[in-house]
Amino acid sequence: xxxxxxxxxxxxxxxxAASAEKVRTITASRLFSVHWELKTILYLGxxxxxxxxxxLIYKNIDTIGHQVILLAIALACGGCFYYSFRHxxxxxxxKVPAPNSFFDYILLLGCLLLVTFITYLxxxxxxxxxxYGAATFIPMLVLFFSAYYxxxxxILSMAxxxxxxxxxxxxxxLQLLTNNDFSSYTLIYTGLVLGALLIITALLSHRLQxxxxxxxxxxxxxxxVFLIANLAGMFAAYDGPYGLWxxxxxxxxxxxxxxxxxxxxxxxxxxxxxxxxIGLSFIVVRLLMNAGSEGGIYAGLLYFIMSGIxxxxxxxxVNKKLKTA
Amino acid sequence: xxxxxxxxxDNLYIQEQIEMAKGADCITAxxxxxxxxxxxxxxxxxxxxxxxxxxxxxxxxxxxxFGFFCLLSMSGGEGAFTFLCFLFGGGSYGLAEYMVRExxxxxxxxxxxxxxxxxxxxxxxxxxxxxxxxPVWVWxxxxxxxxxxxxxxxxxxxxxxxxxxxxxxxxxxxCEKLGAIAKLVVPFxxxxxxxxxxxxSVKLIAVHTYRHYKKCLQMLQVCALITLYLAGNYFxxxxxxxxxxxxxxxxxxxxxxxxxxxxxxxxxxxxYIYTGIRKKDRILICTGLFLxxxxxxxxxxxxxxxxLEVAMTLGGLMMVGVAYALxxxxxxxxxxxxxxxxxxxxxxxxxxxxxxxxxxxxxxxxTPRPDQFELGGGxxxxxxxxxxx
Numbered sequence: 001x002x003x004x005x006x007x008x009x010x011x012x013x014x015x016x017a018a019s020a021e022k023v024r025t026i027t028a029s030r031l032f033s034v035h036w037e038l039k040t041i042l043y044l045g046x047x048x049x050x051x052x053x054x055x056l057i058y059k060n061i062d063t064i065g066h067q068v069i070l071l072a073i074a075l076a077c078g079g080c081f082y083y084s085f086r087h088x089x090x091x092x093x094x095k096v097p098a099p100n101s102f103f104d105y106i107l108l109l110g111c112l113l114l115v116t117f118i119t120y121l122x123x124x125x126x127x128x129x130x131x132y133g134a135a136t137f138i139p140m141l142v143l144f145f146s147a148y149y150x151x152x153x154x155i156l157s158m159a160x161x162x163x164x165x166x167x168x169x170x171x172x173x174l175q176l177l178t179n180n181d182f183s184s185y186t187l188i189y190t191g192l193v194l195g196a197l198l199i200i201t202a203l204l205s206h207r208l209q210x211x212x213x214x215x216x217x218x219x220x221x222x223x224x225v226f227l228i229a230n231l232a233g234m235f236a237a238y239d240g241p242y243g244l245w246x247x248x249x250x251x252x253x254x255x256x257x258x259x260x261x262x263x264x265x266x267x268x269x270x271x272x273x274x275x276x277x278i279g280l281s282f283i284v285v286r287l288l289m290n291a292g293s294e295g296g297i298y299a300g301l302l303y304f305i306m307s308g309i310x311x312x313x314x315x316x317x318v319n320k321k322l323k324t325a
Numbered sequence: 326x327x328x329x330x331x332x333x334x335d336n337l338y339i340q341e342q343i344e345m346a347k348g349a350d351c352i353t354a355x356x357x358x359x360x361x362x363x364x365x366x367x368x369x370x371x372x373x374x375x376x377x378x379x380x381x382x383x384x385x386x387x388x389x390x391f392g393f394f395c396l397l398s399m400s401g402g403e404g405a406f407t408f409l410c411f412l413f414g415g416g417s418y419g420l421a422e423y424m425v426r427e428x429x430x431x432x433x434x435x436x437x438x439x440x441x442x443x444x445x446x447x448x449x450x451x452x453x454x455x456x457x458x459x460p461v462w463v464w465x466x467x468x469x470x471x472x473x474x475x476x477x478x479x480x481x482x483x484x485x486x487x488x489x490x491x492x493x494x495x496x497x498x499x500c501e502k503l504g505a506i507a508k509l510v511v512p513f514x515x516x517x518x519x520x521x522x523x524x525x526s527v528k529l530i531a532v533h534t535y536r537h538y539k540k541c542l543q544m545l546q547v548c549a550l551i552t553l554y555l556a557g558n559y560f561x562x563x564x565x566x567x568x569x570x571x572x573x574x575x576x577x578x579x580x581x582x583x584x585x586x587x588x589x590x591x592x593x594x595x596x597y598i599y600t601g602i603r604k605k606d607r608i609l610i611c612t613g614l615f616l617x618x619x620x621x622x623x624x625x626x627x628x629x630x631x632x633l634e635v636a637m638t639l640g641g642l643m644m645v646g647v648a649y650a651l652x653x654x655x656x657x658x659x660x661x662x663x664x665x666x667x668x669x670x671x672x673x674x675x676x677x678x679x680x681x682x683x684x685x686x687x688x689x690x691x692t693p694r695p696d697q698f699e700l701g702g703g704x705x706x707x708x709x710x711x712x713x714x
Contacts, residue, residue: 001349002342009339014363015356022351031658032605034651035666037614039679042648047686049641055634101664102652105645112687153677157684173685217680266374273378297396304389308382312435315378319371 195226
C-alpha cells in the first residue's frame with residue numbers, strides 16, 4: 001500500500017493516526033511473494049517430465065531399456081501417490097485446501113504417469129479388453145476419483161476432457177472448435193447430451209453441497225459445449241429445420257441467463273450473450289438471404305450495426321444490475 | 326495531455342488503496358466510507374468481462390459500418406476508398422474522445438476498440454494513398470506518431486507496445502540505409518535503444534507527474550527487456566542477419582563475433598533474474614524466467630545435447646527439483662521472500678485459469694493415440710507437450 005497516500009489522508013483527518021500506523025506496519029513487514037513464479041516452474045517441470053517420459057516409452061518400445069523405463073515410471077508414479085496420501089488433509093464434502101503448493105503438482109504428476117502407464121498396458125497387452133472404449137474409460141475413472149478424493153480442480157478439468165473424449169468429443173479448450181467435425185449429427189447430439197450432463201452435475205454439486213466449488217468447472221465446460229453443439233446443429237440444418245434449433249437456443253439462453261444472474265457471474269453473462277448473438281445473427285442473415293434482393297445486403301449490414309449497439313446497451317444494463325445486486 | 330480528468334484518476338487510485346487497506350483490516354468502516362465519499366469517482370468502468378464483450382461488439386459495429394459505407398461509395402473508385410478510410414480513422418478517434426470526455430468511459434472496451442480502429446483505418450489510408458509502396462521508415466514513423474499520441478492521450482497499455490515496436494522499426498530501417506556496415510550495427514543499435522527505453526521508463530515511473538502512465542511504463546519495461554535480449558540472441562542475430570543481408574551462411578558456419586552473442590544469449594536472462602532478486606523487481610524476475618526458454622531453444626537449435634525426450638525428462642526433473650528446494654527453503658520467509666501467496670487477489674484464481682491450462686496442455690500428454698505406436702513406436706505419442714521447448 002502507498003504510505004504517502006495514507007499519511008496524506010491522515011493529515012486531512014479522514015483516517016485516524018492509529019489506522020495510518022497499522023497501514024505503515026503492514027506495508028513495512030510486507031513480504032515479496034514468489035508463489036506464482038514457483039508454481040509456474042513446477043507446472044513446466046511436470047509438463048516436461050510427463051511428456052518426456054511418455055515419449056521415452058514409445059521410442060524404446062523394442063529395446064531392453066524399455067522395461068527399465070516402465071519400471072521407472074511405475075516407481076515415480078508410486079512415489080507421487082505415496083507423497084500425496086501422506087500429506088493430504090482429511091477428505092471433506094467442502095473445499096479442502098492443498099497442504100502446500102508442491103502437493104498439487106506432485107499429485108498431478110502422479111495422475112499423469114498413472115494414465116500413461118494404464119494406457120500403455122491397455123494398448124500393448126489389452127489388459128482391460130476392448131469393449132466400452134476401455135482405453136479412455138479407465139483413465140477417466142482414475143482422474144475423477146483423484147479429483148474428488150484429493151480435491152484438485154486441474155485434475156477435474158482433465159477428467160472432464162477425458163469423459164468427453166470417451167464420448168467422442170474433443171473439449172480441450174483450444175481444440176474445441178478445430179478438432180470436431182460439426183457437420184456430423186452424432187457429434188452434435190453427443191455434444192448436447194454431454195453439455196446437459198455437465199450442467200446437471202454442476203447444479204447437483206451446488207444443490208447437494210458436495211464439492212460445491214467444482215460446479216464452476218462443470219458449468220464452464222457444460223455451457224460452452226452445449227451452446228456450441230446447439231449452434232453447430234443450427235448451421236448444419238442450413239436448408240432444414242433451423243428454426244427448431246433456434247427455438248432450442250432461445251430456451252437454453254433463457255435458462256443459462258437466469259442461472260448466471262443467480263450466481264452473479266459476469267463471465268457467464270458475457271459468453272451467453274455472445275453465443276446468443278451469433279445464433280440470432282445467423283437467423284437474420286438466413287432470412288434475408290431468402291429474400292434474395294440487393295436491399296437484403298444493406299438490411300443485413302444495418303442489422304449488424306444496430307444489433308451491435310443493442311447488444312452493448314444490454315451488456316451495460318446487465319453490468320449495472322449485477323453491480324448493484 | 327491526458328484525456329481523462331486527472332482528479333478522477335487520482336480518486337480512483339485512492340479508492341483502490343483504501344479498498345486494500347479495508348481488506349487488510351487496517352481501517353474502520355466509518356473511515357472507509359468517509360474516504361470513499363470524500364473522493365468520488367465519476368468514471369465509467371464496467372466489469373472486465375463486460376469490457377471484453379463491449380470491445381468485440383464495438384469492433385463488429387465498426388467493421389459493418391465501414392462495409393455499409395464501402396457499398397454506398399463503390400462507384401467512387403480508389404480515391405473515395407482512401408477518403409473513406411481517413412474519414413473512419415478520424416471518426417473513430419473523435420468518437421473515442423467523445424466517449425472519454427462526455428460519457429466518462431475509462432477502460433470500458435469501447436475506448437480501446439475505437440483507438441485501435443482509428444490507428445488501423447489511418448494506416449490503411451496511408452497504404453492505399455501510396456499504393457502500398459511507402460518505405461518501411463515512413464510506416465514506422467507514422468505508426469510511432471499515432472501510437473505515442475494515443476498512449477499520451479488515453480494511457481492505453483496495448484498502444485505502448487505498438488509504440489515500442491514501431492520505434493525499433495524506425496531504428497532498424499534507419500540502420501539499413503548505412504549499407505555494408507548495417508549488419509554489424511543493427512544488433513547494437515536495437516540493444517542500445519531497448520536499454521535506453523528500459524532505463525527511461527524505470528526513471529519516469531517514479532515521477533509523480535507521470536503517475537497515470539504507470540501501467541504503460543511497466544509494459545514498456547517488459548517489451549524493452551525482451552527486445553534487448555532478442556537483439557543480442559545468437560539465433561536471432563544469425564538467422565535474421567542471414568535473411569535480411571543475404572550473408573549466405575552455411576549450416577555450422579559462425580557469424581563474426583559469434584562468441585560475443587553466445588555470451589549475451591546465455592548470461593542476459595540470468596542477469597535479469599539476479600538483478601530482479603536483488604531489487605525485488607517482479608518484472609525483471611518474470612521476464613528473466615521466461616527468457617530461459619530462449620537460452621534452451623537457442624542452444625538446442627545449434628547443438629543437439631541430447632534427444633528431445635531425454636532433454637525434456639531431465640529438464641522437467643530439474644525444474645521440479647528446483648521448485649521443491651525453493652518451496653522448502655522459503656517456507657519460513659527469508660530475505661523478504663515468501664512462497665505463500667500474497668493477500669492481493671490474483672487474476673489466476675478468479676477464473677480458475679490454472680485448471681484450464683492444465684486441461685489444455687496435459688490431457689494429450691497422458692493419452693497417446695494408439696495408432697501412433699502400433700507402427701512400432703516410431704513417432705512419439707506425447708506430442709502435446711513438445712511444443713514448449
